[in-house]
Amino acid sequence: MALRKLSLLAGVAGVSAFVSAPIGGAYQKPLGQESAVANFNCDLPPVLTPAGDGLPSGQSLFSSEAALLKQVKRHQAVVRVPTVCYDDLGSFDEDDRWAPFYVLHDTLAKTYPAVYDRMTLDKVNTFGLVYTINGSDPSLKPIFLAAHQDVVPVADESTxxxxxxxxxxxxxxxxxxxxxxxxxxxxxxLSAVETLLSNPDWSPTRTLILAFGFDEECSGYKGAGKIGEFLTEKYGDDGIALILDEGGLPVQLVGDDTLYLFPSVMEKGHVDIWADLHVVGGHSSMPFPHTGIGIMAEIITALESHTYEPQVLKNSPTYNHLVCLARYSPEESTDIADLLKKDDLKKLTTLFVEDGGKVARYMIQTSQAIDIIQGGQKINAMPEVVSLGVNYRVAPQDSIPKVQHNIVKYVDSIVQKYNLSVKAYEGEQEYEAYVAGLPLEDRVAARSDVDYQGTLVLRGDEKSESTPVSPTSGPIWDVFSGTIQHAFAFEGGKVVPVGEIMNGNTDTRHYLNLSPHVYRWTPSRQRGDENIHTIDERVRMDSHMEMVSFYYDLVRNFDAAEA
Structure with missing residues (x-):
C-alpha cells in the first residue's frame, strides 16, 4: 500500500560522514557514523506511568473545564506582552523595543507564585531566565526544559x-x-511546574531546570548562547541528563490502532547568505536597461531555478522512522518494507516525498527561501546598492560551503552578462578550504576584466552545521519514550515515539555540549496547524492542556528514575 494512505505528517512544520561540531561542541553521534544507529529495529521501551510519589494524575488535574479556563487566563497574560525579536535590535539600554521583556518578567512573577517562591531565578544577560530547584540527590544529573520568550514581528495587524x-x-x-x-x-x-511546586509535600529528588531564551527568532546568541555558557560553568560538559525544547512534527495515526509521534533528534544546518550589489546609479529620466534591482531580480530567478535534491540517508532519523512504520504498521506500509529490504534509497526517497508532501520533502532536502530584498532610496534616482537575504536550512547530505559555492556558480552567467566583479565570502576559511579542495572543473573561473560595471559581494552569516543525532535507545530515551507512550495512550492502540529531523532550528544549538540527549518536541497533537510565523497564529487550548499534563508527568517520571 502506498505511503499516501498513511497520511504521512499531514498538517505540519550515500552521504559524507562529515558533520562539524556545532556551537558549543557536541556529544551526540554524528549522522553517518554507522555505530550510532546500527541494527535499529524500533524496539519500544515499556510505558511509564508516574506512580509512587503521592501526587494526583495529570489527567485528573488538567482535564476539567475549570482547569482549561484557568490555563486560558495564564496563556492570555503571556501572549498579550509583545516580546518581539527584531533583526536590528540595538543594545538593551538604548533600544526601547526591549521594554516588553521587563513587562513579561513581571507578568510571570505574578502568574506563577510557587515557581518564584521555591525556585532560584538567575537572569542571564538581562533577559534570559533560568529557574532551578535543586534535587535531594546530587548524584542525579538534572533535567533541563526549555522554551523561548520572543516572537516574530507582525507585518500588518489589519490582516x-x-x-x-x-x-x-x-x-x-x-x-x-x-x-x-x-x-x-x-x-x-511553567504551569506544570507551578502545579508540582504548589504541593508543599513535593520536593524533587533530581534537580530541575527551566530556561527561557529571549532571541531564539534572531538565532539565540544573546539569550540561549549566554544561558548555555552559564549552565556549562555550573554543570560542566555532559552535566545534564535530558534537554527538551520546542519542535517535532504532528502525530500520525496509521490505520486505527497505531499512533506515531516524532520528537526531533537532530536539526538541519543553517546559514543566511547576503548578497550586496553595488552599481552606478543615475537620474531615472535616463535609465539603464536594467537597474541594480533588475539585475538582482535575475539573480533571484537564477537561485530559485536551482533547488536541492531530497535524500533519505541510510540510518538517518527518517530512515529509522520508515523502519518503525514497516514494523508496527506492516499492512499499511508494504511498499516501504520492500524498499527497505532492497536497500533502494532512491525509490524510498521518491515515495517519501511524493506521499508526504512539502513537510516530508524539507525534512530531507536543503531549503532555500528568498526572504529579504532592499534597494533604492529615491523614486527618481536609480539604486546604487541592492541587498538580498536568503535563508538556507542545510540537509546533512549537503554542507554550508557547498551551498555558498553553488550561489557563485548559479549567478555566474549573470555576473558575466553585466560585467560584474565578485567578492565571495572573503576571509571565510571553511569556504576557501572547500573551494581549494574542488576539482578545477568545478570551480568558477576567475575573471580577468578590469573595467567592471559593478560588484557583487557575497557573505555568509548565522552559521550552524547540522547537529549530531541524539540517542533513541538507552535509559534516558526509555524514560522519555515511556512518558510519551503513557501521555498519548488510547484504548486498543499502540503509541510509537520515533526520532525525526527538525526542519528549522531551535535554541538547543547553544546547549549541545551539555547533554547527548537533546530532543526538540512540543508535545501537542496539533503541532503545525497553528499558523506559526504568519497571519492568525493560534493554538488549540485542549491540545495545550495535553502539553501541561505531559510536562507534569515527565518531571515526575524523571524524578523517580535512577538513570
Missing part, C-alpha cells in the same frame, strides 16, 4: 482575524502572535 496581541479565546483556539511559537511551551512548562 488578522483578531488583533495579534489581544490573545482572543473563541472557546477552542487562543489567537495571537506567539500563542503557538513558542509561548505555548513557556506557559505549559
Amino acid at each position: 488578522w482575524t483578531h488583533p495579534p496581541f489581544d490573545a482572543y479565546f473563541d472557546g477552542e483556539f487562543l489567537w495571537g502572535r506567539g500563542s503557538s511559537d513558542d509561548k505555548n511551551s513557556l506557559t505549559a512548562l
Whole structure:
C-alpha cells in the first residue's frame, strides 16, 4: 500500500560522514557514523506511568473545564506582552523595543507564585531566565526544559482575524502572535511546574531546570548562547541528563490502532547568505536597461531555478522512522518494507516525498527561501546598492560551503552578462578550504576584466552545521519514550515515539555540549496547524492542556528514575 494512505505528517512544520561540531561542541553521534544507529529495529521501551510519589494524575488535574479556563487566563497574560525579536535590535539600554521583556518578567512573577517562591531565578544577560530547584540527590544529573520568550514581528495587524496581541479565546483556539511559537511551551512548562511546586509535600529528588531564551527568532546568541555558557560553568560538559525544547512534527495515526509521534533528534544546518550589489546609479529620466534591482531580480530567478535534491540517508532519523512504520504498521506500509529490504534509497526517497508532501520533502532536502530584498532610496534616482537575504536550512547530505559555492556558480552567467566583479565570502576559511579542495572543473573561473560595471559581494552569516543525532535507545530515551507512550495512550492502540529531523532550528544549538540527549518536541497533537510565523497564529487550548499534563508527568517520571 502506498505511503499516501498513511497520511504521512499531514498538517505540519550515500552521504559524507562529515558533520562539524556545532556551537558549543557536541556529544551526540554524528549522522553517518554507522555505530550510532546500527541494527535499529524500533524496539519500544515499556510505558511509564508516574506512580509512587503521592501526587494526583495529570489527567485528573488538567482535564476539567475549570482547569482549561484557568490555563486560558495564564496563556492570555503571556501572549498579550509583545516580546518581539527584531533583526536590528540595538543594545538593551538604548533600544526601547526591549521594554516588553521587563513587562513579561513581571507578568510571570505574578502568574506563577510557587515557581518564584521555591525556585532560584538567575537572569542571564538581562533577559534570559533560568529557574532551578535543586534535587535531594546530587548524584542525579538534572533535567533541563526549555522554551523561548520572543516572537516574530507582525507585518500588518489589519490582516488578522483578531488583533495579534489581544490573545482572543473563541472557546477552542487562543489567537495571537506567539500563542503557538513558542509561548505555548513557556506557559505549559511553567504551569506544570507551578502545579508540582504548589504541593508543599513535593520536593524533587533530581534537580530541575527551566530556561527561557529571549532571541531564539534572531538565532539565540544573546539569550540561549549566554544561558548555555552559564549552565556549562555550573554543570560542566555532559552535566545534564535530558534537554527538551520546542519542535517535532504532528502525530500520525496509521490505520486505527497505531499512533506515531516524532520528537526531533537532530536539526538541519543553517546559514543566511547576503548578497550586496553595488552599481552606478543615475537620474531615472535616463535609465539603464536594467537597474541594480533588475539585475538582482535575475539573480533571484537564477537561485530559485536551482533547488536541492531530497535524500533519505541510510540510518538517518527518517530512515529509522520508515523502519518503525514497516514494523508496527506492516499492512499499511508494504511498499516501504520492500524498499527497505532492497536497500533502494532512491525509490524510498521518491515515495517519501511524493506521499508526504512539502513537510516530508524539507525534512530531507536543503531549503532555500528568498526572504529579504532592499534597494533604492529615491523614486527618481536609480539604486546604487541592492541587498538580498536568503535563508538556507542545510540537509546533512549537503554542507554550508557547498551551498555558498553553488550561489557563485548559479549567478555566474549573470555576473558575466553585466560585467560584474565578485567578492565571495572573503576571509571565510571553511569556504576557501572547500573551494581549494574542488576539482578545477568545478570551480568558477576567475575573471580577468578590469573595467567592471559593478560588484557583487557575497557573505555568509548565522552559521550552524547540522547537529549530531541524539540517542533513541538507552535509559534516558526509555524514560522519555515511556512518558510519551503513557501521555498519548488510547484504548486498543499502540503509541510509537520515533526520532525525526527538525526542519528549522531551535535554541538547543547553544546547549549541545551539555547533554547527548537533546530532543526538540512540543508535545501537542496539533503541532503545525497553528499558523506559526504568519497571519492568525493560534493554538488549540485542549491540545495545550495535553502539553501541561505531559510536562507534569515527565518531571515526575524523571524524578523517580535512577538513570
